[in-house]
Amino acid sequence: MRAEVCLFTSLDLYILCILLLFPAVCFGLQHNDSPLCRTCEGQVQNGSSVWTFCLTAGRIQGRCCFQGNVGDEDSIVGLDLSNCSLSHVEDLHDALAANIIDLSNNPIVNLSDSTFQGFKHLTHLMLPIKLECPGGNTSWDTVEVKHNTRLCEGQRNTCNQTGQMSWNCPENSHCMPYGPGFFECSCLHDFHGYKCLRQGHFPMLEVMAILAGATVIISTLLWLTQRRKVKST
Structure with a gap:
């Protein structure tokens, strides 16, 4: 019993x-318990660019800062992984909504082309000097080198900011930016499915x-x- x-x-x-x-x-x-924020010890470094951004944009937790107050939607808007002894970077996609990311002062040899795919909101990226800005210099308004850091600022719209139909996109869709050097084809209103061929709202x-x-x-x-x-x- x-x-x-x-x-x-x-x-x-x-x-x-x-x-x-x-x-x-x-x-x-x-939730705001992303392992990305615990990649290395400590918090967002005091006086860094990420720290300055986080003071006005959100709350700091570990190496991340989140938008809004506790209980709000938890989106990482700032990520500071500088000086973390990282030799490679595999997955940053917990920070897809980030505006600023710092990977400087790390012995990173190379980055995959798809590392920042989907990072549509990224406007400031700090990298070790040996690395190139993702998407190439043409994907950023400003690319410069300061000390041992490469600064990539002002992500450009891969679709040339037209938002109009691209020849690479199928009918009933239009080009949308999808990270530095990337774009995606978004279905027009009232179309969905494979190659945007189905009309009507998704059920x-x-x-x-x-x-x-x-x-x-x-x-x-x-x-x-x-x-x-x-x-x-």
Whole structure:
């Protein structure tokens, strides 16, 4: 009897967790505990460009600063990984919303072309002097070298700031900037799907309802099945 009560409680908690976590997974709720902010010890360095930016843009936590107050949407808007003894950089995509990133004073030999793909809001980037600005000099308004740091400032619109249809984009879409040297084809209003060939709004509510219903049904079946096994024993 005691084992049955414990299993019943565990299953109830499991189902409850699924139902509570489902909206968070589907709607992409974020938290501010990104491992990126703990890449190296300490906080955003006092007096640095990132520190100056963070004083007016948000709150500092570790090597990051977040926009707004605690409880607001947690978007990393500033990232200071300078002087962290980094020899390579693999994934910075927790900081996609960043306006300023500092990777200077690190023994980084090279960066992948796709490292800053999707960084549409990035306006200030500090790199070790041996590295080139992502997307090349033509992707930035200003590129200069100060001391041992390469400064890339003012990310340019790869679509030449026209926002008009690009010959690289299919019909019913237009060119949108997608990071230094990158662009993406965004479907025009009322079009979606492969190559923007489908017209009409994407059935988001219907899809979410189906996913929610499937989750509830599977959880209920699991609970009933496990409970019957306990009773039979």
